[in-house]
Structures are given as structure tokens and as C-alpha cells.
Amino acid sequence: MKISLTINYKKHKFDLPVNRTLSELLRSQGFWSVKQGCVAGDCGNCTVILDGRAVNSCIMLAVQADAMHVETFEHIDMATEFAPLKEVLMDFGDIDCGYCMPGMMMAMKALLVKIPDPTEEEILDALAGSVCRCTSSVKPVAAISEALRLMRGKW
């Protein structure tokens, strides 16, 4: 089936089998930040932003995203958009393997676009579908809350 998709602000056309998931398509195009963790919508490691909303790309067919805009972690500039986050994550001892981080960053970006100054509760809610198996979700949430405090006013 033929579809058109805008990925990170670049237009693409694909002819693909209808059962291809969005995460499979993105990875086949070299967007390796889209991790295939549980492939059941439980871990959030495949999170991308689809037309402004964070979604699990592993439980969505690529054809469902026809004519939409997908944003992946490759498009995020950590040096500018999330400047203090890298240091804060290291300070909090948050990153072990880093597998969950792209998905978490995409969930966080979708939250910030919607709510520039989120509360702790809103951060917890936004990251509830993102699982970090190394550190539990306590450290990532604490680190992201601290980074948001430092970034206040930037979004």
C-alpha cells in the first residue's frame, strides 16, 4: 500500500505491506532511536510524536500514519532544546543502558509542547507509559523534574 509520511520535517513516500508497524518502518529507514522493546505498548521505548501527540509506534500500523507528521528523537537537538538535561541525568545517576531514553525524551517533549511548565503530577502522568528497567522510573522522573526546573521559561 502506498503512503506518504513526513518524518522529521522531510516528506517520504513508501510502498509497504499493510501489516508493517510504524516502528518497523522507521527503523528500516535508519531511525534507530525508535527502540522495539515490548512491542505491546507497555514500555514506551518506541515513543514518537505523531501530529503533536506522543504515541507508541510499535502498536500502530504505518498505514494508520498516512499523511501525518512523525517526529523521532533524531530530530531533537540535545545541545539546545534540552540543554541541561544530559548533565542532570548524569548527576542523578539515571542513565545505565540508555535504551529507554529516546522514548522518554519524546514523551517529555510532547508534554512540554502542550504544557510548558508542568507540575510533578503532570510529569508523572506523561511518563507513566515509559519504563526504565535499569533504574526504575523514580530517577528519570526526578531528573526530568529537575531539568524542567532549570529550563523554566525556555519552552
Added chain:
Amino acid sequence: MLSNLKAYFRPKSIPEALALLEKNSGAILVVAGGTKLLQIQNNIVQELVDITALGLNYIRESSSEIRLGATTPLQYLVDSATAGGMLAEAARLSDRSTMIRNVSTVGGQLISTTPLSPLYCAFLALQAQVRIAGGSEFALAMNIFLNKKGLEGGLLVEVIVPKTKPTTFSAIAPIQSNGQHPLICACTRITFMNSTCSEAKLAITGTQKVPQRLHAVETFLEGKKLNEANVAAAADIACEMYHPISDAMASEEYRNEVARVVVKRTLRDCLEQFEDNLESQT
């Protein structure tokens, strides 16, 4: 995953969608968010009819009701000031992940997920109706829809929630589990008249395989003051009249005790809202 899927249709109108569903056999499915379909590894389905282009993504308010389009994502309800209160909270509890709620739809909660969804429970307590297109359009009360096996070739297009009176207050109380839905969840709607409960609607999910309306509790509460003794008595009735299921998630005894707690919580919450409302008026 969907290894036998051969075709995917995205009709632009309801008649077009119904025609596609009518001409095909059992190997065709309706899809909106598609989260459940992809999770269950369905290798039977051969064709999908995507209904997201039918214009059913809306929350519309009139003086007497709120209409929720079948393909409205749950997160829209969570964020909506119109839906608000119990509906928004029930939508939030229906899946803990925002990523899923951004895609999973109101119609999907009623059709493709287990009836343990808190949203189903809230719709029961709010006496919602579902509107089904197909042949001639018709509406079904939520409790009748719940007991039907299928849509008989029709297409669920919207859920209609009647608006409540200014003296009506609603509350939801979940007992969360690690799973997708709360283990037990109660939804209550109480209408007060001079500090007395004039109408009560209660529903609970997680005690049986499908959500239950607690009719005996409703009858007991109507005409009574919502004091602590009556709240406790109502919770006792909820436990005595309805024998919970027992499974790997929780025993009958545990569910019974939890049902008592959540029923009490919703009743107290409704009373608090009523008293706060009285205070704010004086």
C-alpha cells in the same frame, strides 16, 4: 503480527464504511486507534476498515447532553473541560499510559477492550446511550449494549451522555492494580434535594466479568440522607447483594472488601461536593 492482513480501507463516509463491512466475511475488522488489535497478535483478520476519517472525533455539548464521537481519543476526554469530572478521570484510568490514551478511542473502549474499563463503568452510572449506524440508526442504553454480543453489522458512531442537574454530583473511586485497568472501580452519581438523596446511580467494575449497576443500593439510598450510617449500610448492601468473582488477580473476599471501600468513598465524595457547593452558595 497480523500476518494475514491483506487490505486496509479508510472510508470517508459512514455508508461507505458500512458497505465495506457488509460485503466482507468475518475476517474483516473495524479499526480506529488499533492499540488492542496490534497487542493481541491477531492472525485471522484479513481486512481492516479504518474509521478515523469518518469525522467521529469530537466532544459536542448541548443544553441536555454531551456527545462523544466513537473515534475520540481518550486523552481528549482527559484534557476536555466539557467532559470534565468523572468522565475525564475514568478516561485517565482506562489506561495508565498517555501514549496509549492519545490513540485509544472511546468506541474502542466499548468494543474491543474488556468491559472492565472504568470508562464503561462511568457510562453506566451516567446512564449514557450508544448510537449505532447501520440499516436504520438506533440508540441503545449502555446496560443493554453491555449485554449484547455484537453490533449486528452496525457501526458504533457516538456515545451520548445526558447532562446532570446542578444538584447532581458524581465521583469515581478506583483501587489500582499493576495491570492496565484498576482492579475495582466504582462510579456514583447522586442527585440531592434538600440534603436528601433524590436519585442515586451506582456502577462498579471488577467484581464481575462485566460492570454492574448496583440497583439495590440505589433503591436503598433514594429518599435518605447521606449520613455515615446510610453510607455504611449502602456499602454493606453492595457487598451482600453482589458476590464477586475470584481469580488469579484477587480473591472473592478481597474484592468484596474493596468493593465496600470504593462504594463508601464515592458516596462520601458526592456528599462532600454537595456540602462544598452549599457552603459556596451561602
